[in-house]
Amino acid sequence: MSYTSSEMMTVAAARALRNDDVCFVGIGLPSAACNVARLTHAPDLTLIYESGTIATRPAILPLSIGDGELCETALTTVSVPEMFRYWLQGGRITLGFLGGAQIDRYGNLNSTVIGDYAKPKVRLPGAGGATEIASQCGRTFVVMQQSARTFVEKLDFLTTLGHGRTGRERRELGIRTAGPQLVVTDLCMLQPEQDTCEFIVTSLHPGVTREQVQQNTGWPVRFADTVAQTAGPTADELAVLRELNERTARAHRSDS
Amino acid sequence: MALFFRLEEAVSDLIHDGDSVAMxxxxxxxxxxxxxxxIRQRLRNLTLIRMTPDLIYDQLIGAGCARKLIFSWGxxxxxxxxxxxxxxxxxxxxNPIEIEEHSHAAMANAYAAGASNLPCAVFRGYEGVDLAQLNPNIRTVTCPFTGERLACVPAIRPDVAVIHARRADREGNxxxxxxxxxxxxxxxxxxxSLVTVEEVVDNFGPRSPNAVILPKWTVSAISVVPGGAxxxxxxxxxxRDNSFYVKWDEVSKSRESFLEWLRLEVTA
Incomplete structure (x- = not known):
C-alpha cells in the first residue's frame, strides 16, 4: 500500500505514545499523531490541550487549540491559569508533544524568530505553551519535517529548552524532567545518546538512506550502532489517519 | 439597567487613547x-495585551491602533x-510596534496575580531560554523557605479588560x-471592564453551583452584541468559522487587500 512520507511521520509518532500517557498536545502534526494513537493502539490515552480541555476525544482534528469540538468531547474544561498552574506545573502530565521551526542536535527548539530578535527576518508565532511544556512534562517528543533549514547547527533563537546548548543544561538548571526523548521526522527517528544527549538516528523510515538524512541535517548527524528500519504504516493505521483527515477537511469546509 | 450600553457608548466611555487594553x-x-x-473610533497608542493576539489584534495592529503588544503566541x-x-x-x-513577549504560563500566571491584587506572579518557568535574557520583565525570586529560584513577572493590571460572554441576566451578572x-x-x-454578550436572559436558570459567574459589581458595562465573537x-x-481563519491568510497578506477588507467590513 503506498503512502506519503508525511503519513509515515504521523504514524511513527503515533506509535510512540503509550496507552497510559497523559499528553499535552500541540496543534498540527502532534495533534494528528495523538489522535491516530487514540484511535488505534492507545484508546485510553489522555489528551490535554492548553485551552483547558482535559481528556478530550475529538472526532475531527481541531484547527485551533480551542475549537468547540475539544470542549464538547472533554471530560472537563478548566481555565487557562488552572491548566498551566495545577496540571502542567503540578506535574500531572507525563508527555508533551511539540513541533517547531528549527531544532538543533540537543533537541532545543526555535519557534520565535529567524534572524535577529530585534530586527527579525521572519517573525514566528513565539513560545506559546512550549517553554513550560518542555520543562514540566515528564518527557517530550518532537515531530517535524526534516530539512537542512529546519535541522540547524545553531538556532537563531532558543525558545524551548531541550538538553541545552551543551547537552547537560537540564541537570545544571535543576530541571528534573527528562526532556526530549524522541524526534520523529518524515525521514527517520532520532533519540538522545545516553551520555551526550545528542540526538542520533536510531531508525530510518522505509526507503530512506543515510545520505538523504545527512543532506537534510544542518550538522554532521550521527547514527546509532544499530539503526533500525521503521515498519511502514499498516493498512489499519493508514485508514484511521486518512479517515480522520477526510472527516476534518469536510468539517472545516462546512464551517461557514 | 445602568450597566447596559450601546457598544459605541461603552467603548468611548471606557477606552481612551494610550490605555492598556486586554481583550x-x-x-x-x-x-x-x-x-x-x-478601530471605528480610531483609538491610538493602545498597549494591547492578549495571550494569543489572533486575528483580532492583527486587525487592530493593521488599523494603527497599537503602540505596544504584550503577548505569548502570535x-x-x-x-x-x-x-x-x-x-x-x-x-x-x-507604525512601529514595541513588543513584550512571554510564554503562556507567564501570561496566565500574570493575569491570576493581577486578579489577586499582587504585584507579581511567581512560578516555575523560563529555565535556560533566550526570552529570559531579552525581556527585562522576566526575573527570578528566591523562595524564602526552600531557596529554590523561581521565575517572576509583573502582574497584568490593564486599564480595561474586554471580553465576550454568552449571556448576562437582567441585573447585569x-x-x-x-x-x-x-x-x-x-x-x-x-x-x-466591558463585556459584550450574545443575549440577556431573565435569569440563568438551573446551573451548577460552581458555574463561573462575574457578579454585576465587577463589570463596568455590558453591550448586547449577538454574533459579537x-x-x-x-x-x-x-x-468557529475556521474557513474565515484560513481565508484571513490571503486577506491579510498584502497591505492593500487588508485595507480593502477593513473598509468594506469594518469602517464602511
Missing part, C-alpha cells in the same frame, strides 16, 4: 465586535502567520461557560 478569549469568545468598534492558529503583526514588527507598518480561558482573571485584574465562536450559539 481576552482563548480561541473561544474572542470579542471581535468590540475590536472593530475600537500566530493564526493552525494556519500560519499573522501578517499584519509581522508587517508591524518586521517593517514598522503602519455575566455567565462564563465552555473554554473560559483567562477572561475571569482579565476582568478582575482590570480597572474597568465571529469569526471566533460562542459555544451553543455558533461555531
Amino acid at each position: 481576552e478569549g482563548f480561541t473561544h469568545l474572542i470579542p471581535f465586535a468590540a475590536g472593530h468598534e475600537i 500566530g493564526n492558529p493552525g494556519v500560519g502567520s499573522l501578517h499584519r503583526l509581522r508587517d508591524a514588527v518586521e517593517r514598522g507598518w503602519p 455575566v455567565l462564563l461557560e465552555g473554554i473560559v480561558g483567562v477572561q475571569k482573571e482579565a476582568v478582575l485584574s482590570a480597572k474597568r 465571529r469569526p471566533s465562536y460562542a459555544h451553543g450559539y455558533y461555531s
Whole structure:
C-alpha cells in the first residue's frame, strides 16, 4: 500500500505514545499523531490541550487549540491559569508533544524568530505553551519535517529548552524532567545518546538512506550502532489517519 | 439597567487613547465586535495585551491602533502567520510596534496575580531560554523557605479588560461557560471592564453551583452584541468559522487587500 512520507511521520509518532500517557498536545502534526494513537493502539490515552480541555476525544482534528469540538468531547474544561498552574506545573502530565521551526542536535527548539530578535527576518508565532511544556512534562517528543533549514547547527533563537546548548543544561538548571526523548521526522527517528544527549538516528523510515538524512541535517548527524528500519504504516493505521483527515477537511469546509 | 450600553457608548466611555487594553478569549469568545468598534473610533497608542493576539489584534495592529503588544503566541492558529503583526514588527507598518513577549504560563500566571491584587506572579518557568535574557520583565525570586529560584513577572493590571460572554441576566451578572480561558482573571485584574454578550436572559436558570459567574459589581458595562465573537465562536450559539481563519491568510497578506477588507467590513 503506498503512502506519503508525511503519513509515515504521523504514524511513527503515533506509535510512540503509550496507552497510559497523559499528553499535552500541540496543534498540527502532534495533534494528528495523538489522535491516530487514540484511535488505534492507545484508546485510553489522555489528551490535554492548553485551552483547558482535559481528556478530550475529538472526532475531527481541531484547527485551533480551542475549537468547540475539544470542549464538547472533554471530560472537563478548566481555565487557562488552572491548566498551566495545577496540571502542567503540578506535574500531572507525563508527555508533551511539540513541533517547531528549527531544532538543533540537543533537541532545543526555535519557534520565535529567524534572524535577529530585534530586527527579525521572519517573525514566528513565539513560545506559546512550549517553554513550560518542555520543562514540566515528564518527557517530550518532537515531530517535524526534516530539512537542512529546519535541522540547524545553531538556532537563531532558543525558545524551548531541550538538553541545552551543551547537552547537560537540564541537570545544571535543576530541571528534573527528562526532556526530549524522541524526534520523529518524515525521514527517520532520532533519540538522545545516553551520555551526550545528542540526538542520533536510531531508525530510518522505509526507503530512506543515510545520505538523504545527512543532506537534510544542518550538522554532521550521527547514527546509532544499530539503526533500525521503521515498519511502514499498516493498512489499519493508514485508514484511521486518512479517515480522520477526510472527516476534518469536510468539517472545516462546512464551517461557514 | 445602568450597566447596559450601546457598544459605541461603552467603548468611548471606557477606552481612551494610550490605555492598556486586554481583550481576552482563548480561541473561544474572542470579542471581535468590540475590536472593530475600537478601530471605528480610531483609538491610538493602545498597549494591547492578549495571550494569543489572533486575528483580532492583527486587525487592530493593521488599523494603527497599537503602540505596544504584550503577548505569548502570535500566530493564526493552525494556519500560519499573522501578517499584519509581522508587517508591524518586521517593517514598522503602519507604525512601529514595541513588543513584550512571554510564554503562556507567564501570561496566565500574570493575569491570576493581577486578579489577586499582587504585584507579581511567581512560578516555575523560563529555565535556560533566550526570552529570559531579552525581556527585562522576566526575573527570578528566591523562595524564602526552600531557596529554590523561581521565575517572576509583573502582574497584568490593564486599564480595561474586554471580553465576550454568552449571556448576562437582567441585573447585569455575566455567565462564563465552555473554554473560559483567562477572561475571569482579565476582568478582575482590570480597572474597568466591558463585556459584550450574545443575549440577556431573565435569569440563568438551573446551573451548577460552581458555574463561573462575574457578579454585576465587577463589570463596568455590558453591550448586547449577538454574533459579537465571529469569526471566533460562542459555544451553543455558533461555531468557529475556521474557513474565515484560513481565508484571513490571503486577506491579510498584502497591505492593500487588508485595507480593502477593513473598509468594506469594518469602517464602511
